[in-house]
Amino acid sequence: MAQRILALELSGDRVRAAVAERSWNSFTLAGVYDKVRADDEADLTGALSRLVVEAGQPDIVISALPVDRVVKRLLDLPFKDARRLHQVVPFALEEHLPFPVDNGTVAFIRVGREGDHTLVMAAMVRKTDLQQHLDLLKKAGLDPKIVTLAPLALAAMLTRSKNGNGNGAKPMAHLVVEGDESSTSVVLVDLGGTPRAMRSVPAGLMMSDGSPVTQDAAAPILNSLRQTLLAHGEEAEPTEVIVAGAAAAYPKVRGMLSDSLAMSVRDGGAFDYTGLFEGSVPNGGKFSTCIAMLLGELPNHPLDLINFRQGEFMFRGRVRGDLSPFYTSGMLAAALLAVLIFHFALGVSAKLNRLRRVNAEIAAVAGPVLGETDPANAKVQLQSGIAKMNKRLNLIGGNLTHSPLDTMVAVSQALNRRFPVQMTDVQIDSQGLRVTGQADSFTTVDQAKRALDKSGYFGSIEVAHAKAGSDPSKVDFRMDANFKDAVPATDREIEE
Structure with missing residues (x-):
């Protein structure tokens, strides 16, 4: 089942958002939204609720803190171990602040490595400001999984999308300017995609009607841009300016920056995002920061976002489909x-x-x-x-206890040639001898029986039958003689 991801940016009286749908192998931009606080509303709760009704209930929420509430520093630490980074970054950041970090929440991301050193973008927000942000979203039924810093995500997205176009363009550093009527943030990204500086100014480059502010009103912002470029000139040469946020929708604002800085200025919404999202992606310069935050939930190679939901503010909710x-x-x-x-x-x-x-x-x-x-x-x-x-042995008598030859010798010795008996059929098996023939009288048959018995070769001897033959002078008979160790002839007949 696809997950619905909502990225929110709260700025002044306005809420901007982008929604993406993610499955295990796809990531699609579903839409962008813009809601303004009504005159009778005390805060942005109503605008948030209307936005959720229109965009649909999300499964994952990512929100951004106002940049003017966050302290940022780029730290160069002489080790790479992640555990040590979590231990050292808060104290390293505190060295650059005029106040302790005990009342704040510190978050960081690694943005580069140089040998054994790690470049870390560290940021801190006061706990009270973070709690107010979470309470405001909670009124609208939202519990963000990530609370981040939008300009940093925007710079990473523009670097990735530009480098991923494969258009063979010469690598350039980016000065990303994101602003609206009330605030402006600046991120300088070097040729390798590493953020080198990040600043915020509590002033805007445009009026509510979209026209650029006067030169005097824009002076603090322009001076901040020039100082950033001068401080990192070697790392950011050549550099192009990219305008995002609400100011990106107005060409006059981009023209003012181009004239004042004498540099080329591009609309952040004109970048090719097709390598990041599936399907068509509209020109979203106004919603660039929201779109950038969505990339923290990419199925593959997500952006590494700063997340202030640490420690006591750790996200403990459940995500549908997670x-x-x-x-x-x-x-x-x-x-x-x-x-x-x-x-x-x-x-x-x-x-x-x-x-x-x-x-x-x-x-x-x-x-x-x-x-x-x-x-x-x-x-x-x-x-x-x-x-x-x-079977073949039976036919030749080879497997009989008494050899047929020995049996015939015993019969021949008992009934010599002068004995008046003529044998017409002789059968020998494992049980004994069966003789069929003719004798000259019944007395001769009885004498033949006694002669076989006297030979000692046989056991029981029976005359099966004796009767007058076709020749009146002859007697037909059949005599069965069992071997001494064989069963009686009557039992043998039953078996047959």
């Missing part, structure tokens, strides 16, 4: 899932390795008999092969 409170739980769950997957993979790997070893052993055992075969079918193929071999 999953950061669940990051720890999500990371623990992901780690647990990774352990489970790793454990499962190890188990599968061990089982596969064991299966490979078993298959190799099966192939080693069955290979000499079956050749190359699937280990999964080796048992079935071996059983089938054994059954076929047994």
Whole structure:
């Protein structure tokens, strides 16, 4: 779900705002708004409420303090460690102030590095002024996640958008002038994009009707611009002046600056912002500072904004669509899932390795008999092969307990050639002997039975049947003789 981000700038009797919609991979400028305090309203609460109704309820709010309420200094500190910076910056800033910082809130951002040194833009606002700002927004139902310094964000945005155009233009320093009827702020950004100076003047360059102020009224502002350029001449050569805020909408104001400073002056709203926002971006010189603050919430490479919501003023609200409170739980769950997957993979790997070893052993055992075969079918193929071999052995008598040859010798010795018995069929199996033939009488059949019994080679001997044959002088008979260790002939017949 897309998040709606509202950036607010409160100046005198006017509220300006810009709204962006952010998803995980897009950042779109949704609109800009301008509301003025009504004559019967004591403060800007009404204007803020009307703006929220028109722009829609935001998920994230970024607001800017008036520049005349903030003390700014560029500090050069001889280390880069972030923890030490948080410890040292308030005391380093206090050295440049005629009063202690105990009653103020200090914030800073790193704006550059030179060797082992860190350039820091530090700022301080009195706690009472910050609390009044938060209370005013709270009346309109707004709780800003970031309270920042708009001119510094504006300078960073213009530097990024210009450098990101890829138009091959010669690098230049920027003197960013942002102002309206009541105040003017100045930020000097060097060729590398590092802010070198920041000043504010409690006076405007324009009248309420948009016409420029007189030379006498503009003198403090123009003198401040000249002093800034002279103090940083080597770092800011060549320099172009960029006008933003309400003054950017009036060419006469830009003409006055150009004539007074003898320098080229550009409208901040004329910069190409397509590399920062998706879709079309209107000429927003009047709303440049608000648009710049939105970039603090870019999905990728957001601007680093000074944030006065520190310490007792820390933002403790919840942001719709912000999953950061669940990051720890999500990371623990992901780690647990990774352990489970790793454990499962190890188990599968061990089982596969064991299966490979078993298959190799099966192939080693069955290979000499079956050749190359699937280990999964080796048992079935071996059983089938054994059954076929047994069948063939049965046919030749090779797997019988009593050799057919020995059996025939025993029968031949018991029933010699002179014995009046003619055998027409002889069957030998694992149980014994079955003889079918003819004799000259029933007495001869009985004598043959006794002769086989006397040989000692057989166990039980039974005459299955004996009857007169087709030849009246012959008797047909069938005799079953079991081996000594075989089951009786009657049991064998039941099995058959």
